Amino acid sequence: MKKVVNNKAWFLVLPVVVLVAFSAIIPLMTVVNYSVQDIFDVNNAYFVGAEWYRDILQNPRLQDSLVRQFIFSFFVLLIEIPLGIAVALMMPTKGARASLCLILLAIPLLIPLNVVGTIWQVFGRTDIGLFGWTLTHLGMDYNYASNPIDAWFTVLLMDVWHWTSLVALLCYSGLRAIPDVYYQAASIDRASGWAIFRYIQLPKLQSVLVIGVLLRFMDSFMIYTEPFVLTGGGPGNSTTFLSQTLTQMAIGQFDVGPAAAFSLIYFLIVLLVSWLFFTTISHMDKAK
Amino acid sequence: MNWMAWTLPTALFFSFIAVILICMTVYEIKSPCVERKGFLPIETTRGDRLFIGLLASGYIHLVFVGLSEMSLFIALGISFVWLAIVLRWG
Known part of the structure; x- marks a missing residue:
């Protein structure tokens, strides 16, 4: 059969190109334009070169929130990934109990972010919240509104509560995809539970885990709503993460120039990390 | 385009990126890598x-x-x- 060369189909992609240009590329270009100018109004804009970038990179407030952001994402991954794997391993494999577990796990994922923040804000209060009340009556000096360590603990616990399900569901689907013959071979070899996990389940989970790590890293790195509702970034600045600092700067103070420079630096960090994960995933696939 | 607040350096920057992308596309069509x-x-x-x-x-x-x-x-x-x-x- 003769192959027909017809490239007209490319025109069908055109609407997407126009949409993406309108919604992503042109706004991003505008941000770049804003980041090199001091803008007072439409007619009063002065070119300042890299001054905002220098301000941003040398601003201790932003450096602190960047460090906090990395620490937060690190702990999120450190807790949620092993916990998610453990939950997935302990879930029933079939029957009504499996369906029940899946539904229960999916519930936290369905709750809107600001509602999660509100739930935990009430839950953690020492006067009317069950969690705060219990801790206080167990003799612990807990107050997320005034103690930075308690605030961090609560924000992390909230994130773990909200998102571990995602990792667990991903791992669960990965585990179900392992053919039975692997387990049969393992039982013939009388492999221990640990050996089965280490040499069968974990390698088979690799690709879903990379996706899970990527999703959890990106989400936690861009977290805004939950800590904003729960602690408002406080006490002091102790739970103010990057996006909240950015919002304060861009909307609170209306410093468009520095906020634009900050956005682009933020964008470069996210781009680098996403690219690293993407490359890892695609090269793992090739290795297979 | 006034609302985009263009400046000469950013215009040069984006033109440069656009030129690179066009050149790469042409190069790719001429000799796929x-x-x-x-x-x-x-x-x-x-x-x-x-x-x-x-x-x-x-x-x-x-x-x-x-x-x-x-x-x-x-x-x-x-x-x-x-x-x-x-x-x-x-």
């Missing part, structure tokens, strides 16, 4: 190397701005050399 392994730890296509070169250039500029008071034209020069090296031997 194959993945190969250079000094970078992974196999890369031409586009991968361009992306790596540009992203690294961004970081080179940020390091210059953040850690030194030196002129950014030095960073620009280093970036060009780096971009050429990555595209050729990466």
